[in-house]
Amino acid sequence: MTEPERRVCLLTGAGGALGDAFCRTLYRHYDIVAVHRGRVPAVPSQHEWLVDPFAPRAAIPDNASRVYLIEADLTEPGAVERVVELAIARFGGVDLLVNAAARTPVLPHGVVDGDTALDAFDPTFALNVAVPLRLSTRLAQQCWLHAGGVNRARNRNVVNISALPDAHPAGRTVFAASKAALNQLTKDLAVEFAEFGVRVNGVAPNAFPAEVPTETVIGAILELDRGEMSGSVFSVGARAEAPGRHAS
Numbered sequence: 001m002t003e004p005e006r007r008v009c010l011l012t013g014a015g016g017a018l019g020d021a022f023c024r025t026l027y028r029h030y031d032i033v034a035v036h037r038g039r040v041p042a043v044p045s046q047h048e049w050l051v052d053p054f055a056p057r058a059a060i061p062d063n064a065s066r067v068y069l070i071e072a073d074l075t076e077p078g079a080v081e082r083v084v085e086l087a088i089a090r091f092g093g094v095d096l097l098v099n100a101a102a103r104t105p106v107l108p109h110g111v112v113d114g115d116t117a118l119d120a121f122d123p124t125f126a127l128n129v130a131v132p133l134r135l136s137t138r139l140a141q142q143c144w145l146h147a148g149g150v151n152r153a154r155n156r157n158v159v160n161i162s163a164l165p166d167a168h169p170a171g172r173t174v175f176a177a178s179k180a181a182l183n184q185l186t187k188d189l190a191v192e193f194a195e196f197g198v199r200v201n202g203v204a205p206n207a208f209p210a211e212v213p214t215e216t217v218i219g220a221i222l223e224l225d226r227g228e229m230s231g232s233v234f235s236v237g238a239r240a241e242a243p244g245r246h247a248s
Contacts, residue, residue, distance in 0.1 A: 201234065
């Protein structure tokens, strides 16, 4: 029996806690294009080849499951387009886009403490809102727009990592505003992308891993990737229900 063709996942924020855990959990099951800035996820990548010193010619399964790493600052001009081009050139298409990269500025004295909040606004919205929009749009233009049948057959979709609107401690005003914008973007993109058969949803966990295990967030992403829902932002956490049962 032949193995089923693996799905291709383009993941941002691969060096963060969620991105690293996603790669470590799923690199044997997905072909992952892992976009990172500094820290690299702790998984085999195209930059290495594993060899058994006791059987140098033996096949090692991890060599067939290496993550494809791309180092990029996605807020730089042309960076998103480069990532999309590399992903499509490497795998021929993308089935799942996970927008997990985020800025989380903390303003302990609120927005009136000098210019701190004002200075944080543009870079926070650039990464938390503009990058998911740009990545989704460029993927649609380059891969999805005229492939409705393939999109539906492969159940292609976007999952944006957001946050619960009431889960932010003091000092997170700019971050919370950016996630509220991402939630609305998620719903509007779902309407537009439905025309060519690509679903769009969001996952909004409480703080993780402090309140919600990272594995729970990964499970929610998988549930959305395997499901049929679109156009909702699903809460994940102690005060929330699983995707498919509770959404905003």
